[in-house]
Amino acid sequence: MRKMPxxxxxxxxxAKSAQLLTLGxxxxxxxxxxxxxxVFLTSGNLLNIARQTAMLAIMCFGMVVVLIxxxxxxxxxxxxxxxxxxxxxxxxxxxxxxxxxxxxxxxxAGTASxxxxxxxxxxxxxxxxxATLATSNMAQGLxxxxxKGTAVAFSDPxxxxxxxxxxxxxxxxxxxxxxxxxxxxxxxxxxxxGRRLYAVGGNPQVARMAGVDVDMYKxxxxxxxxxxxxxxxxxxxxxxxxxxxxxxTHMHLDVLLAGYVSTVLSTVGAPGxxxxxxxxxxxxTLTNGLAVIRVPTFYVNLVKGLLIIxxxxxxxxxxxxxxxx
Amino acid sequence: MPCLLEMTDIRKEFPGVVALDGxxxxxxxxxxxxxxxxNGAGKSTLIKILAGLYTPDSGEIIFHxxxxxxxxxxxxxxxxxxFIHQERVHIPYFTVGQMLFLGHEPRKSNGLxxxxxxxxxxxxxxxxxxxxHIDSRLPMQxxxxxxxxxxxxxxxxxxxxxxxxxxxxxxxxxxEEVERLFAVIRNLKERGVTVIYVSHxxxxxxxxxxxxxxxxxxxxxxxVDVKKSxxxxxxxxxxxxxxxxxxxxxxxxxxxxxxxxTNLTRGNxxxxxSFTVREGEILGVYGLVGAGRTETMRLVFxxxxxxxxxxxxxxxxxxxxxxxxxxxxxxxxxxxxxxxxGVLVDMSVRENTTLASLKSFSSRxxxxxxxxxSAVAGFIKRLAIRTPSSSQLVRYLSxxxxxxxxxAKWMASKARVFIFDQPTIGxxxxxxxxxxxxxxxxxxxxxxxxxxxxxxxxxxxxxDRVLVMYKGRIxxxxxxxxxxxxxxxxxxxxGGAVDA
Ligand SMILES: Nc1ncnc2c1ncn2[C@@H]1O[C@H](COP(=O)(O)OP(=O)(O)OP(=O)(O)O)[C@@H](O)[C@H]1O
Ligand SMILES: [Mg+2]
Numbered sequence: 001m002r003k004m005p006x007x008x009x010x011x012x013x014x015a016k017s018a019q020l021l022t023l024g025x026x027x028x029x030x031x032x033x034x035x036x037x038x039v040f041l042t043s044g045n046l047l048n049i050a051r052q053t054a055m056l057a058i059m060c061f062g063m064v065v066v067l068i069x070x071x072x073x074x075x076x077x078x079x080x081x082x083x084x085x086x087x088x089x090x091x092x093x094x095x096x097x098x099x100x101x102x103x104x105x106x107x108x109a110g111t112a113s114x115x116x117x118x119x120x121x122x123x124x125x126x127x128x129x130x131a132t133l134a135t136s137n138m139a140q141g142l143x144x145x146x147x148k149g150t151a152v153a154f155s156d157p158x159x160x161x162x163x164x165x166x167x168x169x170x171x172x173x174x175x176x177x178x179x180x181x182x183x184x185x186x187x188x189x190x191x192x193x194g195r196r197l198y199a200v201g202g203n204p205q206v207a208r209m210a211g212v213d214v215d216m217y218k219x220x221x222x223x224x225x226x227x228x229x230x231x232x233x234x235x236x237x238x239x240x241x242x243x244x245x246x247x248x249t250h251m252h253l254d255v256l257l258a259g260y261v262s263t264v265l266s267t268v269g270a271p272g273x274x275x276x277x278x279x280x281x282x283x284x285t286l287t288n289g290l291a292v293i294r295v296p297t298f299y300v301n302l303v304k305g306l307l308i309i310x311x312x313x314x315x316x317x318x319x320x321x322x323x324x325x
Numbered sequence: 326m327p328c329l330l331e332m333t334d335i336r337k338e339f340p341g342v343v344a345l346d347g348x349x350x351x352x353x354x355x356x357x358x359x360x361x362x363x364n365g366a367g368k369s370t371l372i373k374i375l376a377g378l379y380t381p382d383s384g385e386i387i388f389h390x391x392x393x394x395x396x397x398x399x400x401x402x403x404x405x406x407x408f409i410h411q412e413r414v415h416i417p418y419f420t421v422g423q424m425l426f427l428g429h430e431p432r433k434s435n436g437l438x439x440x441x442x443x444x445x446x447x448x449x450x451x452x453x454x455x456x457x458h459i460d461s462r463l464p465m466q467x468x469x470x471x472x473x474x475x476x477x478x479x480x481x482x483x484x485x486x487x488x489x490x491x492x493x494x495x496x497x498x499x500x501e502e503v504e505r506l507f508a509v510i511r512n513l514k515e516r517g518v519t520v521i522y523v524s525h526x527x528x529x530x531x532x533x534x535x536x537x538x539x540x541x542x543x544x545x546x547x548x549v550d551v552k553k554s555x556x557x558x559x560x561x562x563x564x565x566x567x568x569x570x571x572x573x574x575x576x577x578x579x580x581x582x583x584x585x586x587t588n589l590t591r592g593n594x595x596x597x598x599s600f601t602v603r604e605g606e607i608l609g610v611y612g613l614v615g616a617g618r619t620e621t622m623r624l625v626f627x628x629x630x631x632x633x634x635x636x637x638x639x640x641x642x643x644x645x646x647x648x649x650x651x652x653x654x655x656x657x658x659x660x661x662x663x664x665x666x667g668v669l670v671d672m673s674v675r676e677n678t679t680l681a682s683l684k685s686f687s688s689r690x691x692x693x694x695x696x697x698x699s700a701v702a703g704f705i706k707r708l709a710i711r712t713p714s715s716s717q718l719v720r721y722l723s724x725x726x727x728x729x730x731x732x733a734k735w736m737a738s739k740a741r742v743f744i745f746d747q748p749t750i751g752x753x754x755x756x757x758x759x760x761x762x763x764x765x766x767x768x769x770x771x772x773x774x775x776x777x778x779x780x781x782x783x784x785x786x787x788x789d790r791v792l793v794m795y796k797g798r799i800x801x802x803x804x805x806x807x808x809x810x811x812x813x814x815x816x817x818x819x820g821g822a823v824d825a
């Protein structure tokens with residue numbers, strides 16, 4: 001939720017009702033899952049949700065930064081680049097590289113992919129949708145080249161701990177999410193960089209005339225998203241304890257859905273970091289809940305696809321109301 | 326005379342703002358009726374209610390003796406009321422002809438669009454309404470602000486309405502174009518068309534309006550017969566007090582050169598322009614629309630690439646390739662097209678105000694939100710920006726108040742050179758005087774100020790020196806005393822120039 005100094009409370013009933021709707025939806029969802037499955041509300045499962053959501057949340061933070069800087073255009077490459085980063089980690093470790101080198105290389109792979117997206121969009125002028133889709137496919141291709149398209153076994157105590165372990169009785173990955181969240185929150189809401197990112201997405205022409213280097217900020221957003229994919233790739237690796245080909249690809253829909261949920265949740269229809277966190281939790285819970293009540297995978301995709309339409313439509317209606325207001 | 330339009334006890338409340346608080350408004354058939362008031366007084370809201378864009382919370386509208394309820398913009402248009410709104414929407418890649426005939430394109434017998442006829446009729450319509458010389462095959466995005474407006478007016482006139490409402494139509498027109506518009510309005514009047522006319526320029530009211538209704542804070546102050554009234558009386562009704570001097574020219578010490586521009590050139594739009602502005606000086610730049618004033622300033626600011634020319638700030642040559650470079654070099658530009666280039670409509674008043682000077686509101690990269698808040702509150706007060714709070718989205722401010730936000734944005738920056746491109750268009754009389762005062766203050770603090778304006782009184786009242794531009798060149802440089810209205814116009818029309 002975008003923090004508005006002074007509070008715009010009760011200003012936008014349209015936006016408000018969309019928010020309540022989303023929150024209501026989430027509550028209903030939880031109740032239904034709890035009702036249909038005795039497992040859902042057990043502490044074991046809740047911790048499981050937290051672990052599953054950690055990776056999605058980090059990916060979603062990256063997505064939201066791109067949504068902010070482009071005025072609502074999604075980065076379609078996040079899941080693909082996450083998989084690519086995993087491939088980098090697992091391949092390097094298999095060849096005897098140190099954990100540190102593997103992690104740095106994964107982050108670098110993510111960042112480079114983001115930089116490519118940024119360049120394609122700002123220097124060549126491709127639509128973000130096309131540029132990121134192309135990058136996504138290339139990343140998936142590279143992942144398969146690295147892993148030769150087969151499952152690769154993996155064991156690294158540090159990465160495994162990061163993804164599955166506990167610290168002080170709390171999943172370690174939650175600390176990671178919290179850390180990234182705090183950095184993003186501070187940068188987006190408390191620095192000039194964040195303001196300028198919002199300005200660039202709001203109206204690039206106006207931002208330019210105010211002296212903001214629009215291309216630089218847009219590129220930066222894609223790079224940040226790439227970096228987040230890199231981090232997510234490392235966590236993914238740890239969770240799977242071995243890489244199955246294109247393991248991250250199924251996250252495509254999840255990231256997109258969570259990203260758009262974040263938009264609905266904001267008072268001004270602009271995406272924000274609180275929304276991103278909530279979006280990730282919502283989608284993570286949904287995925288888990290559907291699994292524990294044993295809904296077949298193809299229905300899961302159907303439900304998520306439908307939800308994307310609902311969320312994007314809610315956002316569009318919200319915008320239209322605002323326009324004519 | 327019979328009442329053509331009667332709006333009674335109209336009320337409209339937005340969250341946090343009562344825009345209209347029981348307003349009565351009567352327009353007689355065949356008159357030109359002015360609707361006046363400060364920025365945010367509720368003029369556009371009243372117009373939008375009539376247009377069917379807003380539903381009033383309560384109140385009654387009677388037009389031609391018939392009660393209008395449940396109106397939509399389409400239905401209102403069908404009843405013969407046409408609108409030129411303050412904020413206009415265009416489809417940038419549509420041609421002028423497509424824009425004019427959008428939705429009712431002429432067809433051939435086979436049902437396909439008859440492009441030939443469309444463009445011929447479009448040209449004819451453009452020529453007949455305003456004598457406008459616009460190629461109807463040009464895309465809208467290639468037109469200047471004033472040309473776009475001429476297209477809008479033409480489009481409305483094509484529907485032959487019995488009542489036309491103009492919300493600040495002259496805000497972006499040159500004097501010549503304003504005269505042409507007045508000719509059209511007088512002609513409409515002769516044909517029995519009734520006109521509602523919203524403007525902040527009082528001289529215009531006295532030229533073409535029969536009666537005037539003044540709004541203040543969402544209430545009707547009164548309706549006067551323009552011929553029996555005076556500008557002073559109307560201003561007092563609008564502002565609630567008598568206004569002090571309009572042009573408070575502050576005597577400043579004029580020091581060393583701050584901005585030196587040499588041989589600035591871009592295509593035919595700006596040709597070999599050189600000028601200097603000194604510390605404490607206000608340099609007026611006068612010219613007709615299209616003379617190259619805005620383009621010159623955009624080149625100085627790095628908004629467009631220049632073909633040639635050098636720019637010096639405080640004696641040092643600066644390489645300005647983008648607005649970012651200009652801001653770093655200490656140059657600020659308040660752009661002419663404020664809605665397109667000035668405000669972020671979906672961000673708050675506060676975020677807009679500090680966008681160009683975030684550095685001075687941060688320490689070690691972190692925003693000092695408290696400091697920022699009080700600075701913004703100061704501007705809201707000084708410029709009398711009408712907004713429920715600094716966190717209000719700019720989208721919900723009235724047109725004039727949005728412009729004040731853009732002014733605040735640049736005044737908040739610690740620039741050395743301030744370029745104002747038509748700064749007072751659309752702002753009310755009270756705020757105008759305040760803006761002039763702020764410009765004087767900037768000069769007094771040692772900044773160099775450039776004022777681009779089409780309003781002769783403003784240019785004469787504020788400038789220490791005046792440049793006149795004609796066809797991309799500087800056609801004259803006049804001192805404060807030399808700059809009479811006759812001379813300004815003479816040089817602006819190309820008098821004394823050798824045409825290249
Ligand atoms: N959609 C909206 N939501 C919230 N407030 C609004 C909205 N539209 C107008 N207002 C507020 O209502 C008041 C009247 O606005 P309006 O646009 O009618 O003023 P105006 O008289 O046309 O001013 P100007 O001369 O600046 O154009 C202002 O305080 C404005 O901020
Ligand atoms: Mg208005």
